[in-house]
Amino acid sequence: MSLSDHPLWRKPQHHLDSGHASDHVHWLELFYDLVHVVSIFVLGNYLSHHLSVEGFAIFAMLFVVVWFAWFDLSLFNSLYVSTDIRHRLVMAAQILTVMLMTSSIHSIDHGGWAFFAVGYALNRFIIAYLYRRARKVGDSEESLPCEMSRNYGIASAIFAVSAFLPQPYGYILFGIGMLVIWALFVMPKIGIIRHDRLVPRLGHMAERFALLLLIVVGEGFFKLIITLSEYGVSNVSPDVFVNYVIGGFSLLVMCWIYFDFAGNGKPRSTDPKTMMQWTLAHLLLMLSAVCVGVALSAEVKVGFWDHYPFKYAVIGCLGLAGYLYALLLIQNVIEERTAHRFATAKVRMVGIALSFVALAIVAFVPALVGNFVWGTALISQAVIPMRNAYIAISASENETNTEVEDAG
Structure with missing residues (x-):
C-alpha cells in the first residue's frame, strides 16, 4: 500500500x-x-x-x-x-x-x-x-x-x-x-x-439522520432523570413514579415508530424536490422531538389528579403532532417498506387528531386523563399498524393453508 x-x-x-x-x-x-x-x-x-x-x-x-x-x-x-x-x-x-x-x-x-x-x-x-x-x-x-x-x-x-x-x-x-x-x-x-x-451517499446520510434522531430523543431521558433527581427520588408520591415510567416509555415508542417506518430509509429518487423534503422533514422531526422531550420532563412534577402544566402540554401536544406529520413526510419519499402498508396516512392523522384533542382538554382534566389521550395518540402509531399487519398476515397464512389443503 x-x-x-x-x-x-x-x-x-x-x-x-x-x-x-x-x-x-x-x-x-x-x-x-x-x-x-x-x-x-x-x-x-x-x-x-x-x-x-x-x-x-x-x-x-x-x-x-x-x-x-x-x-x-x-x-x-x-x-x-x-x-x-x-x-x-x-x-x-x-x-x-x-x-x-x-x-x-x-x-x-x-x-x-x-x-x-x-x-x-x-x-x-x-x-x-x-x-x-x-x-x-x-x-x-x-x-x-x-x-x-x-x-x-x-x-x-x-x-x-x-x-x-x-x-x-x-x-x-x-x-x-x-x-x-x-x-x-x-x-x-x-x-x-x-x-x-x-447527491450524497444515500445510505450514509440515512444513517446520519437515524443516529442524530436517537440523540435528540435520548435527550428526553436526560431531562426526565435530572428533573426527578432534583425533586428528590424519595420525596415523590407513587403516582409520580407512574408518570415517570409513562415518560420513559413514550420516548421508546417515538424511536420505535421512526425506525420501523422511516429509519435508515433511502429516498426513492435523487431529484432535488425529494431530497429537500427528506432533509427538511428530518429537521421538523427532530425539532418536534426536542419539544416532546421537554414536555415529558413535567411528568415528574404532577400527580394523577393535578392539572398538567399547560405550557408544557402545549409544546408536548404540538410537538407530537409535528413529529407524526414529519414521519409521514419521510415515509412518502423513502423506498417502500412492507410496514408502510399498515402505517398509512390515515393512521398518522389519527395520532395527529388525538394530539389536538389532548391539547384542547388538558387544561380542564386531571393529568391522568390528559396523559391517557396523549399516550393513545402516540401508542396508536405502533399498535394500529401491528394490529393491521397481524390481521393481514394471518389472513394470508390461512388462505395459503386452505389452498394447500385443497390441493392435497
Missing part, C-alpha cells in the same frame, strides 16, 4: 470518484455528534426556562441554525471520502466552534449573542475551507466545490459582521445570512442544488 492510499494520508475524493466509499458512519463523525448531544440538551433547557411564544421562537431559530451546522458538515462527509490527518484536525476545529456556540445559548439574549455569531461564522468558514480543499486535491468536477466554498465564505463574512452590530440589527443581518446561503443552495438555474454531483 502506498502512502497516498492509507486513510491517514489519502486526499479527499468525491464518493463517485473514490474506490473507498462506504455507507457506514466514520468514528470521527460520531465523535462530532458528541458535542451536539450537549447542544441539544442546552437548547432543551433554554426552552424549559423560556416557555413563551418569544422563547419558543428563539429556541426554534437556534435549533435550526445548530441543526444546519450539523447537517452541512455531514453532507460534506457524505459527498467526500475524507479521513486524512488534516481533515481530522479540521473536524476538531469544527467541534470547538460548536462548543463556543453551545456555551453561548444560555445567555443568548444578554451577552452571549456575539460569541454565538462568531462561533457560527468560524463554523461556516471551516466548511468553506473543506470544499476549497476538495476542489484542489480530488474532485474531478471543480464547479460544485468551488461554488460551495464561495457561498459558505460569503455567509461566514455576513455572520461575522452580525456579531458586532447592535441589536436588533445583528439578528437581522444574521437572518439575512441564513437566507442568502439557502437561496444560493436552492435557487433555480444558479443554485447549488442543480449539480448532479451534489
Whole structure:
C-alpha cells in the first residue's frame, strides 16, 4: 500500500470518484455528534426556562441554525471520502466552534449573542475551507466545490459582521445570512442544488439522520432523570413514579415508530424536490422531538389528579403532532417498506387528531386523563399498524393453508 492510499494520508475524493466509499458512519463523525448531544440538551433547557411564544421562537431559530451546522458538515462527509490527518484536525476545529456556540445559548439574549455569531461564522468558514480543499486535491468536477466554498465564505463574512452590530440589527443581518446561503443552495438555474454531483451517499446520510434522531430523543431521558433527581427520588408520591415510567416509555415508542417506518430509509429518487423534503422533514422531526422531550420532563412534577402544566402540554401536544406529520413526510419519499402498508396516512392523522384533542382538554382534566389521550395518540402509531399487519398476515397464512389443503 502506498502512502497516498492509507486513510491517514489519502486526499479527499468525491464518493463517485473514490474506490473507498462506504455507507457506514466514520468514528470521527460520531465523535462530532458528541458535542451536539450537549447542544441539544442546552437548547432543551433554554426552552424549559423560556416557555413563551418569544422563547419558543428563539429556541426554534437556534435549533435550526445548530441543526444546519450539523447537517452541512455531514453532507460534506457524505459527498467526500475524507479521513486524512488534516481533515481530522479540521473536524476538531469544527467541534470547538460548536462548543463556543453551545456555551453561548444560555445567555443568548444578554451577552452571549456575539460569541454565538462568531462561533457560527468560524463554523461556516471551516466548511468553506473543506470544499476549497476538495476542489484542489480530488474532485474531478471543480464547479460544485468551488461554488460551495464561495457561498459558505460569503455567509461566514455576513455572520461575522452580525456579531458586532447592535441589536436588533445583528439578528437581522444574521437572518439575512441564513437566507442568502439557502437561496444560493436552492435557487433555480444558479443554485447549488442543480449539480448532479451534489447527491450524497444515500445510505450514509440515512444513517446520519437515524443516529442524530436517537440523540435528540435520548435527550428526553436526560431531562426526565435530572428533573426527578432534583425533586428528590424519595420525596415523590407513587403516582409520580407512574408518570415517570409513562415518560420513559413514550420516548421508546417515538424511536420505535421512526425506525420501523422511516429509519435508515433511502429516498426513492435523487431529484432535488425529494431530497429537500427528506432533509427538511428530518429537521421538523427532530425539532418536534426536542419539544416532546421537554414536555415529558413535567411528568415528574404532577400527580394523577393535578392539572398538567399547560405550557408544557402545549409544546408536548404540538410537538407530537409535528413529529407524526414529519414521519409521514419521510415515509412518502423513502423506498417502500412492507410496514408502510399498515402505517398509512390515515393512521398518522389519527395520532395527529388525538394530539389536538389532548391539547384542547388538558387544561380542564386531571393529568391522568390528559396523559391517557396523549399516550393513545402516540401508542396508536405502533399498535394500529401491528394490529393491521397481524390481521393481514394471518389472513394470508390461512388462505395459503386452505389452498394447500385443497390441493392435497
